Amino acid sequence: MTWTHLLGLDFGIRDRCAATVVGWRDGDPTLYVIESYKFISYPSKMIEEIRALEVSYPGGFIEKVGDVGGLGKAFSEELLQRHSVYIKPAEKQGKAAAIALFNGDLQRQRVKIVSPRCKDLLQEMKDLPWSATKDREAEGYPCDAADSCLYAFRAARSYLEVVPPPPPTREQQIRAESEAEWARVAAENNAQRDTEWFNE
Numbered sequence: 001m002t003w004t005h006l007l008g009l010d011f012g013i014r015d016r017c018a019a020t021v022v023g024w025r026d027g028d029p030t031l032y033v034i035e036s037y038k039f040i041s042y043p044s045k046m047i048e049e050i051r052a053l054e055v056s057y058p059g060g061f062i063e064k065v066g067d068v069g070g071l072g073k074a075f076s077e078e079l080l081q082r083h084s085v086y087i088k089p090a091e092k093q094g095k096a097a098a099i100a101l102f103n104g105d106l107q108r109q110r111v112k113i114v115s116p117r118c119k120d121l122l123q124e125m126k127d128l129p130w131s132a133t134k135d136r137e138a139e140g141y142p143c144d145a146a147d148s149c150l151y152a153f154r155a156a157r158s159y160l161e162v163v164p165p166p167p168p169t170r171e172q173q174i175r176a177e178s179e180a181e182w183a184r185v186a187a188e189n190n191a192q193r194d195t196e197w198f199n200e
Helices: 044-058 072-081 095-107 120-128 144-155 170-199
Strands: 003-010 015-023 031-039 065-066 111-113
Touching: 003 144, 015 044, 015 144, 031 120, 031 144, 044 072, 065 144, 072 120, 095 111, 095 144, 120 144
Parallel strands: 003 065, 031 111
Antiparallel strands: 003 015, 015 031
């Protein structure tokens, strides 16, 4: 079964950087958060982290998305100009709605987090409170892994996958073969009657 992977990045200089790898399989609309972690980096070193992840996922990433505004601009420009690595600007509008959608998919198991490799993400999800306006997380709490995960979630297209129908049971196969045989016999009888009518 073929996997598609996507990389979400959150850049930081005062805060930590974070990377989240999500993936989905052909015929499976479930999005798997495979790993999500924080690390210390700077623009000229970020390429090493990305290359290491690409080695871990031989098929590469269909996209790399990240916050390329503010402090992220230095990272994205360095990656593009020196290494020809394009970071697609992450969708950042409507963050509260995106978080609600992510949480809903998580509850319905349309999103599954692979726990052993997502400790930083799970810890942030546990600790992060809402702001007073309920439109984003409260200030002063680390959300690097959570942001990189949200960027990847919003860019992923796992929901376009369609679950293939189950193979027919033996009973269904027999019924289909029987119906096909009856249709064949009926067609032969009709053809014979037509021939007899024209010969009269």
